[in-house]
Amino acid sequence: MTANLRRRKLVSHIFEVLCGLAVVVALIPLAMILFYVIKEGAGSLNLDFFTHMPKPVGEAGGGMANAIVGTLILIGIAAAFAVPIGCLCGIHLAEYPGKFSSAVRFAADVLNGVPSIVIGIFAYGLVVLPVKRFSALAGGVALGMLMIPIVVRTTEELLLLVPGGLREGALALGATRSRSVFSVIVPAALPGILTGILVALARVAGETAPLLFTALNNAYWSTSLSQPIASLTVQVYTYANSPYDDWHRQAWAGAFLLVMMILTLSIAARLAVRRLERMNRS
Amino acid sequence: MTATVPELSIHSESVEAQEGRRTARSPQPHPRHESRPAGGGFLATLRPEVRPEQSPASRGGASPDRNDTLTQEQAMTDSKISVRDFDFFYGTAKVLHGISLEIPAQKVTALIGPSGCGKSTFIRSINRMNDIIPDARGVGTITIDGQNVYGDETDVVELRRRVGMVFQKSNPFPKSIYDNVAYGLRIGGMRNKRQLDEIIERSLTRAALWHEVKDRLHASAMALSGGQQQRLCIARALAVDPEILLMDEPASALDPIATSKIEELIYELKDNYTIVIVTHNMQQAARVSDRTAFFMLGKLIEYADTNAIFMTPKEKMTEDYVTGRFG
Numbered sequence: 368m369t370a371n372l373r374r375r376k377l378v379s380h381i382f383e384v385l386c387g388l389a390v391v392v393a394l395i396p397l398a399m400i401l402f403y404v405i406k407e408g409a410g411s412l413n414l415d416f417f418t419h420m421p422k423p424v425g426e427a428g429g430g431m432a433n434a435i436v437g438t439l440i441l442i443g444i445a446a447a448f449a450v451p452i453g454c455l456c457g458i459h460l461a462e463y464p465g466k467f468s469s470a471v472r473f474a475a476d477v478l479n480g481v482p483s484i485v486i487g488i489f490a491y492g493l494v495v496l497p498v499k500r501f502s503a504l505a506g507g508v509a510l511g512m513l514m515i516p517i518v519v520r521t522t523e524e525l526l527l528l529v530p531g532g533l534r535e536g537a538l539a540l541g542a543t544r545s546r547s548v549f550s551v552i553v554p555a556a557l558p559g560i561l562t563g564i565l566v567a568l569a570r571v572a573g574e575t576a577p578l579l580f581t582a583l584n585n586a587y588w589s590t591s592l593s594q595p596i597a598s599l600t601v602q603v604y605t606y607a608n609s610p611y612d613d614w615h616r617q618a619w620a621g622a623f624l625l626v627m628m629i630l631t632l633s634i635a636a637r638l639a640v641r642r643l644e645r646m647n648r649s
Numbered sequence: 650m651t652a653t654v655p656e657l658s659i660h661s662e663s664v665e666a667q668e669g670r671r672t673a674r675s676p677q678p679h680p681r682h683e684s685r686p687a688g689g690g691f692l693a694t695l696r697p698e699v700r701p702e703q704s705p706a707s708r709g710g711a712s713p714d715r716n717d718t719l720t721q722e723q724a725m726t727d728s729k730i731s732v733r734d735f736d737f738f739y740g741t742a743k744v745l746h747g748i749s750l751e752i753p754a755q756k757v758t759a760l761i762g763p764s765g766c767g768k769s770t771f772i773r774s775i776n777r778m779n780d781i782i783p784d785a786r787g788v789g790t791i792t793i794d795g796q797n798v799y800g801d802e803t804d805v806v807e808l809r810r811r812v813g814m815v816f817q818k819s820n821p822f823p824k825s826i827y828d829n830v831a832y833g834l835r836i837g838g839m840r841n842k843r844q845l846d847e848i849i850e851r852s853l854t855r856a857a858l859w860h861e862v863k864d865r866l867h868a869s870a871m872a873l874s875g876g877q878q879q880r881l882c883i884a885r886a887l888a889v890d891p892e893i894l895l896m897d898e899p900a901s902a903l904d905p906i907a908t909s910k911i912e913e914l915i916y917e918l919k920d921n922y923t924i925v926i927v928t929h930n931m932q933q934a935a936r937v938s939d940r941t942a943f944f945m946l947g948k949l950i951e952y953a954d955t956n957a958i959f960m961t962p963k964e965k966m967t968e969d970y971v972t973g974r975f976g
Contacts, residue, residue, distance in 0.1 A: 403773035464783075532820030535778060536882070540889060550836070555823050636958030 401626070408623025411616040416624075421602075423595060424611055431621055433588045434602040435501070441582060442568050443596055444507025449514035450494060450564055456515075457522025457560075462548050474524075479516035485578030486512050495581060503589075503596035506582025510571040517570060521563030523558040525640070544592040562636035569632040573625055599625055672679040703966060709745045729754035729893065730775060735789035737770055739782070744770050746947045747789070752940070757915060757924045759938035759955065763970070766834075766944040768927045772895050774798075775925065776812040810837070813886030817898040819878035821870035821885075822912065826862050828869045829881055833889035848888055856884035857914050876907025883914065887922075888897050894918065896926040900933065912937050931971055935959050 414429045422429030432647070456475075460468050490509035503607055529552050536549035583595035584605060590596075599621050606618035728751035737745035745767045752758045759766040770779065777798060779785045791798040796810060810833070821829050831839075832847045839845060849866070853859040858880040862873070870881055879899060886894060896915070901906040915924060915937045928934050934941050934955065941958040943951045943966075951958060951967045962968040969975055 378651075523710075530818075530820065532816055532818050533822060535781070535816060536820040536822065537832070538781065539776060539778060539809055539814035539816075540836065540885065541806050542836050543806055544833075546836055550832070551822050 371631075388561065404619065404623045404626050407616075407619035408621075408626075411620035412623055416617070416620050421586065421617070422613075424502075424609075424614070427613055429617070431599065431602055431617065433585065434490045434597040434599045436588075436590065437582070437597040438572055438592065438599045439586070440503055440592075440596060441506045441510055441578070442572050444504060444592070445510035445514050445571055446564070446568060447511075448508075449511035449518055449567070451565075453515045453518025454522050454564075456519045458526065458548060458553065460519065460523040461526035462544070462552065467589065472520075475516040478512075479520070482576075483509075483513055483574050484576040484579075487579060488583055490581045498593075501581060501583035501595040502593045503582055504592045506578045506596065506598070507592075509573060509577035509581045513571045513574060513577065514567045517567040518564055521567070522556075522560050522619070525559035525563060526552060528559070528640075529555045558639045558642065559636075562632070562639040565632045566636045569629040573600060573629060575604050672738050701915075703915075712834065727754050729793065730750060730925070731790075731792045731795075733790045733792075735771075735774065735791055737767070737774060737787045738777070738785065740784045744947050745774075745787075747872060748949050750942055750949060750952050752925060754922065754923045755919060755921070756939040757919045757926060757937050758940045758942065759934035760925065760927045760942050760944060761929075761970075762944035763975070764929070767947040768942075768944045769897055771944070772925055772927050773814075775893070775895055776814055780805060786794050810889055811891055812893045812895060813889065813891035814895040814897070815879070815882050815886055815899045817901055819875060819882050819902070821873070821878050821881050823869065823871055825867045826870045826873070826881060827866040830885050830888050832885060837866055837889060849884075852884040852888040853881075855887055855918070856880045857910060857917075858884055874907070876903050876910060879903060879907070879911060880914065883911075887918075892920065893923045893925065896924065898927050898929060901929055908933070931959075931973075945970070945971060 415428055417430060417435060418432055419428070419430035420432055421434075456471070460472060487509050490505050490512065494505035494508050533551050533555060534547060535553045538544070542550070578598055578601050582598060582601070584601045585595045585597045603618045603621040603625070606614040606621070609615070655700075682976060687896035715844075728835075732748055732750050732752070735745060735748040736743060748771060760772060763766050773779045775785050775791060775793075775798065779787065787799060793812070797803060817823060818960075822832060824832075827849060830852050831845050834845060834848060839848075850863075853862060858877060861877060862868075870878065873881060879902075883894075883899070899915075900911045903911065912933065915926065926934075927939065938955045941953065941955040943947055943958060943962075945966055949963060951964045953963070958967060959971050962971060
């Protein structure tokens with residue numbers, strides 16, 4: 368082996384090791400978060416956590432039933448208006464590309480990058496100020512606005528994964544453009560679009576900042592859309608900031624629940640996309 | 650090469666076929682099997698024996714009404730698709746140069762030529778599938794029964810219902826077999842279950858698929874084999890009762906057995922449909938078609954009866970291509 372070849376092999380090896388190290392460093396935070404959340408949270412999670420209201424300070428036990436229901440209501444409102452708008456917008460980008468498509472795509476990406484606290488302030492101005500009251504509706508609107516760009520982009524990307532042959536096949540049978548989109552292409556991409564929506568939901572379910580001055584929080588049971596409402600994230604934030612050990616344990620349990628929720632949805636999304644890609648190849 | 654070449658060209662059935670067209674759609678014995686090229690000679694060596702039950706002897710009896718000179722003229726007047734000085738552009742690139750040809754009704758017309766010669770672009774111009782490609786445009790006229798395909802009065806959705814298409818890559822919808830065949834009927838507004846059932850059975854039968862799928866009509870079409878999927882796509886196209894069937898390399902992704910099934914099918918279908926087929930496979934063109942058009946670099950080099958193209962081509966380029974000297 369010449370000296371030159373030896374040197375080249377050494378350089379190659381060094382780069383390989385550096386890349387490997389970078390991967391390890393990148394994964395450390397994820398592993399530690401999972402480790403701590405599971406270690407601290409799993410133990411505190413029990414049936415009471417799902418079915419009971421928070422107990423006053425000093426009393427052990429209790430749960431976050433109101434916050435769990437509150438989070439579900441909030442993401443329900445968010446989905447109710449973000450899913451139709453986002454999906455139709457994504458269909459427009461993928462199936463009816465035009466002069467403005469790239470501008471719309473760029474706008475969606477910018478909106479996706481807007482800090483969630485700014486979205487919260489916007490929803491505060493839009494919904495809270497006119498009626499002078501924090502409400503579940505305002506929280507839902509803020510979360511929905513965070514969802515829209517994610518839904519738009521995933522819908523678009525998944526529609527573009529649908530084999531072009533299906534589009535041509537439907538058109539060749541005398542389908543109109545819209546008919547081919549809604550009867551063949553969207554159904555083919557539907558599993559992927561649905562999981563994309565679920566991922567977007569999981570993502571906004573983990574948001575705290577936009578809820579702080581829209582949905583606020585509520586120590587009591589409330590399902591009214593016009594009243595402040597509790598949510599898992601704000602509850603975790605409040606409990607984690609408190610000086611009480613019981614509340615810290617509850618905060619860990621809440622965090623654990625959130626992480627598990629998001630993890631499950633992300634894995635489901637990956638599987639659905641893989642299925643679509645397989646269909647694309649065959 | 651000099652052995653007797655069976656008559657493969659257009660024969661005198663065009664008139665009766667035309668008259669019998671609407672009524673002859675139901676599956677029935679096909680007397681025109683007789684006109685299939687008989688054994689022996691160049692063409693026979695190209696053709697796998699897909700019909701062992703038909704001995705050369707049984708096929709030998711030519712129909713008494715055969716009169717080739719007369720039918721040749723009829724074929725020219727009996728054209729279904731008429732193309733005049735057709736150019737096609739992708740952006741500024743011109744890919745078809747002044748194509749003119751007459752495609753006869755109730756016959757199989759094959760388009761052959763090397764990759765990139767424009768034959769796919771041409772076949773997709775007939776039902777305006779190229780419309781969905783941005784910056785693509787055709788100049789010149791293509792008429793079907795005298796109606797200009799690119800005319801303002803022509804509705805592209807209606808046009809595509811009349812002109813069915815089968816693609817190179819089978820493209821069943823991710824739905825059940827039944828729903829695939831029903832698709833074109835349902836978009837046409839058909840809701841009657843019994844009527845749907847009937848047409849679906851007939852279409853699948855005509856596509857030689859019924860017996861393989863009749864017990865699992867509601868299973869996913871994606872579970873079928875490649876050859877079955879392609880026949881399903883043919884059934885789907887037949888269900889809406891088109892007048893013309895365009896086939897863009899329908900068998901190029903299939904194994905020889907599936908290919909021979911598709912070829913047999915094409916042979917059966919030409920009694921009722923005008924078929925245009927693009928193929929890379931010259932043996933296939935020789936086996937299934939009545940007329941053959943040879944394309945090269947976006948130009949129509951030669952267009953004649955299939956056996957003339959393969960046996961006595963007028964152009965040197967055609968001869969070089971069909972004898973495998975290039976392409």
